Amino acid sequence: MNVIKSLLLFILAGIFEIGGGYLIWQWLKEDKPYWYGLAGAVILAL
Numbered sequence: 001m002n003v004i005k006s007l008l009l010f011i012l013a014g015i016f017e018i019g020g021g022y023l024i025w026q027w028l029k030e031d032k033p034y035w036y037g038l039a040g041a042v043i044l045a046l
Contacts, residue, residue: 020044 023040026032 016043016046020046 020040020043023036023043025040027034027037027040
């Protein structure tokens, strides 16, 4: 059971890292609104 929980947390952390980084990239390089960067920072902090 602990292995499954750890695996799910690992996958969730990866999704948050990729998603947060992508939102910050969109804000910086694609001239999206500032809230993209803010949302990306919050997601990365999670």
